[in-house]
Amino acid sequence: xxxxxxxxxxxxxxxxxxxxxxxxxxxxxxxxxxxxxxxxxxxxxxxxxxxxxxxxxxxxxxxxxxxxxxxxxxxxxxxxxxxxxxxxxxxxxxxxxxxxxxxxxxxxxxxxxxxxxxxxxxxxxxxxxxxxxxxxxxxxxxxxxxxxxxxxxxxxxxxxxxxxxxxxxxxxxxxxxxxxxxxxxxxxxxxxxxxxxxxxxxxxxxxxxxxxxxxxxxxxxxxxxxxxxxxxxxxxxxxxxxxxxxxxxxxxxxxxxxxxxxxxxxxxxxxxxxxxxxxxxxxxxxxxxxxxxxxxxxxxxxxxxxxxxxxxxxxxxxxxxxxxxxxxxxxxxxxxxxxxxxxxxxxxxxxxxxxxxxxxxxxxxxxxxxxxxxxxxxxxxxxxxxxxxxxxxxxxxxxxxxxxxxxxxxxxxxxxxxxxxxxxxxxxxxxxxxxxxxxxxxxxxxxxxxxxxxxxxxxxxxxxxxxxxxxxxxxxxxxxxxxxxxxxxxxxxxxxx
Amino acid sequence: xxxxxxxxxxxxxxxxxxxxxxxxxxxxxxxxxxxxxxxxxxxxxxxxxxxxxxxxxxxxxxxxxxxxxxxxxxxxxxxxxxxxxxxxxxxxxxxxxxxxxxxxxxxxxxxxxxxxxxxxxxxxxxxxxxxxxxxxxxxxxxxxxxxxxxxxxxxxxxxxxxxxxxxxxxxxxxxxxxxxxxxxxxxxxxxxxxxxxxxxxxxxxxxxxxxxxxxxxxxxxxxxxxxxxxxxxxxxxxxxxxxxxx
Numbered sequence: 001x002x003x004x005x006x007x008x009x010x011x012x013x014x015x016x017x018x019x020x021x022x023x024x025x026x027x028x029x030x031x032x033x034x035x036x037x038x039x040x041x042x043x044x045x046x047x048x049x050x051x052x053x054x055x056x057x058x059x060x061x062x063x064x065x066x067x068x069x070x071x072x073x074x075x076x077x078x079x080x081x082x083x084x085x086x087x088x089x090x091x092x093x094x095x096x097x098x099x100x101x102x103x104x105x106x107x108x109x110x111x112x113x114x115x116x117x118x119x120x121x122x123x124x125x126x127x128x129x130x131x132x133x134x135x136x137x138x139x140x141x142x143x144x145x146x147x148x149x150x151x152x153x154x155x156x157x158x159x160x161x162x163x164x165x166x167x168x169x170x171x172x173x174x175x176x177x178x179x180x181x182x183x184x185x186x187x188x189x190x191x192x193x194x195x196x197x198x199x200x201x202x203x204x205x206x207x208x209x210x211x212x213x214x215x216x217x218x219x220x221x222x223x224x225x226x227x228x229x230x231x232x233x234x235x236x237x238x239x240x241x242x243x244x245x246x247x248x249x250x251x252x253x254x255x256x257x258x259x260x261x262x263x264x265x266x267x268x269x270x271x272x273x274x275x276x277x278x279x280x281x282x283x284x285x286x287x288x289x290x291x292x293x294x295x296x297x298x299x300x301x302x303x304x305x306x307x308x309x310x311x312x313x314x315x316x317x318x319x320x321x322x323x324x325x326x327x328x329x330x331x332x333x334x335x336x337x338x339x340x341x342x343x344x345x346x347x348x349x350x351x352x353x354x355x356x357x358x359x360x361x362x363x364x365x366x367x368x369x370x371x372x373x374x375x376x377x378x379x380x381x382x383x384x385x386x387x388x389x390x391x392x393x394x395x396x397x398x399x400x401x402x403x404x405x406x407x408x409x410x411x412x413x414x415x416x417x418x419x420x421x422x423x424x425x426x427x428x429x430x431x432x433x434x435x436x437x438x439x440x441x442x443x444x445x446x447x448x449x450x451x452x453x454x455x456x457x458x459x460x461x462x463x464x465x466x467x468x469x470x471x472x473x474x475x476x477x478x479x480x481x482x483x484x485x486x487x488x489x490x491x492x493x494x495x496x497x
Numbered sequence: 498x499x500x501x502x503x504x505x506x507x508x509x510x511x512x513x514x515x516x517x518x519x520x521x522x523x524x525x526x527x528x529x530x531x532x533x534x535x536x537x538x539x540x541x542x543x544x545x546x547x548x549x550x551x552x553x554x555x556x557x558x559x560x561x562x563x564x565x566x567x568x569x570x571x572x573x574x575x576x577x578x579x580x581x582x583x584x585x586x587x588x589x590x591x592x593x594x595x596x597x598x599x600x601x602x603x604x605x606x607x608x609x610x611x612x613x614x615x616x617x618x619x620x621x622x623x624x625x626x627x628x629x630x631x632x633x634x635x636x637x638x639x640x641x642x643x644x645x646x647x648x649x650x651x652x653x654x655x656x657x658x659x660x661x662x663x664x665x666x667x668x669x670x671x672x673x674x675x676x677x678x679x680x681x682x683x684x685x686x687x688x689x690x691x692x693x694x695x696x697x698x699x700x701x702x703x704x705x706x707x708x709x710x711x712x713x714x715x716x717x718x719x720x721x722x723x724x725x726x727x728x729x730x731x732x733x734x735x736x737x738x739x740x741x742x743x
Contacts, residue, residue: 374674
């Protein structure tokens with residue numbers, strides 16, 4: 001492993017095409033995904049369309065992120081100073097293992113054996129729950145969707161809606177069979193009505209909120225100037241975790257900073273409209289260090305690198321660090337809509353995952369992901385901070401090929417085809433000869449091709465392929481002097497005038 | 498005005514009728530178009546599959562072959578997009594100063610067909626006649642790379658005899674994506690299946706687009722289903738007249 005972003009990818013995950021295969025056949029999953037993404041997509045379009053300055057907001061968000069990353073070193077030091085000044089403590093973690101160790105040590109120091117958790121991508125990325133379990137600490141997810149995933153011993157398949165691949169009938173089964181293992185069981189007669197499911201989760205979680213002495217959270221934003229950390233959520237469960245326990249530990253990627261408090265104005269408009277399709281999210285919690293008599297008495301901020309510095313060093317790829325984890329790109333992605341998140345084999349699925357994961361872990365450890373896109377561009381249009389995902393995808397594809405070349409893993413069959421095509425296309429004469437050969441070959445095959453061999457069979461499994469015509473355009477052009485000598489053409493023109 | 502047709506290697510080889518349609522259409526509008534025989538390919542396949550050094554000679558060839566023309570017209574939104582976005586990137590990464598300049602100089606003169614007709618020739622009614630029920634798939638690169646908007650539809654709406662019906666979910670990708678259709682053929686097929694359902698639901702006998710590559714993909718699916726729906730490039734519909742029907 002050359003990348004330091006360990007745990008971002010799930011160990012033993014197959015390549016994207018392989019992982020997608022069984023998922024594409026799961027009709028229940030396809031239905032769940034289609035319904036969910038269509039709904040969110042329509043909501044997002046409605047609330048972004050109603051703002052006259054939406055494009056200006058996107059531009060402002062992009063500019064802020066760009067500026068922050070350009071001076072990231074300075075802003076991070078400023079953040080450390082302001083958090084410390086406000087009574088918090090800052091810890092630096094170079095990778096996932098170090099972040100997990102810091103958190104486990106902090107929990108042990110409190111004498112507690114359990115923590116409540118707010119939905120957090122950073123701790124998903126480090127595999128914190130598993131690391132804490134090894135250290136004898138139980139971590140309870142309190143976000144409703146994360147709870148569903150945890151109870152089912154499952155993996156999240158979406159950044160915002162980790163259980164998007166589940167429908168309510170499945171959730172009822174998960175609650176009935178698994179809640180008792182983690183605490184208060186679900187009622188015997190639990191129905192799959194959303195209200196009943198929410199009530200079961202509420203009762204199950206409440207005993208954890210009231211008992212917990214330590215909470216672990218992620219962060220949506222941290223303000224370098226003031227040391228303020230912000231978490232944006234819908235359910236209020238995060239607010240419970242942020243206010244009730246005595247100790248709060250926040251794990252945050254180093255790119256999540258904004259320079260000044262006023263900058264939040266831009267992102268707090270961009271994020272809810274892009275993610276849940278709401279004008280404003282129900283709960284926005286902000287805290288600055290510790291405040292005696294109000295909320296946690298100890299606050300720790302763990303700043304996580306885990307491959308981000310390496311990503312920042314890539315001039316073309318670094319824009320992936322602008323991501324504010326809204327997941328709009330997942331919801332509009334035609335590939336994600338068909339496969340769901342698990343096919344990406346990573347904490348970060350969808351288009352943003354396809355550009356972020358390979359950079360965090362090194363392209364050779366996620367080589368199929370940059371190719372898991374048609375480059376249709378829907379993600380770029382939807383991105384609230386204008387990450388040009390197609391541009392980064394093609395950049396990373398080149399990195400994958402160059403890495404293979406460097407390790408002398410080329411020529412593969414593909415590389416041979418590319419080289420041959422390059423040679424043919426380098427010369428109009430060779431192109432003309434190839435066209436002639438193709439048209440002769442094609443005529444032997446009849447009207448269309450229904451079955452091709454080898455890797456090309458992927459095409460003919462579901463599509464016919466027309467055979468090349470008897471005469472290429474360039475052959476026709478030469479033969480007829482650009483149509484001037486063409487019998488049919490002349491006739492057409494005569495009749496036309 | 499010296500006009501050049503950049504037909505693309507794909508159309509040159511597989512869809513000569515599209516090139517002939519562009520020539521006929523532009524001549525009907527009073528413009529002689531040249532087809533410089535030294536042209537080959539924009540390099541999109543190499544570029545999008547990660548073979549950037551191999552893209553460079555094709556970028557150089559393109560810049561040289563078309564340098565002297567006032568306008569370069571292509572009936573492929575995707576290849577126009579490659580020229581506009583991929584050529585500067587390739588030239589910046591691997592080219593010399595001269596190539597970067599040549600690419601930058603040529604780019605503003607490269608047009609996708611509907612852009613050239615609507616923006617440059619300022620024409621939407623090209624005098625076409627096409628008495629068929631047609632639905633139009635606006636390809637991803639025409640919509641989100643070139644931003645042609647509804648220019649192709651403006652042109653189609655002005656065609657006499659046409660019964661133009663809306664394609665639901667039109668802006669969704671058909672699942673082609675070049676080598677994506679091979680590397681991720683199952684995902685591609687799942688996307689295609691949804692597109693085929695929408696196309697067939699319109700009751701149209703003809704599916705049109707500004708790109709034959711997407712049409713090859715959707716058309717391949719339609720043919721496999723024996724659907725009876727034909728795929729016809731936008732240029733061919735626009736070239737069609739009562740006297741010379743396509």
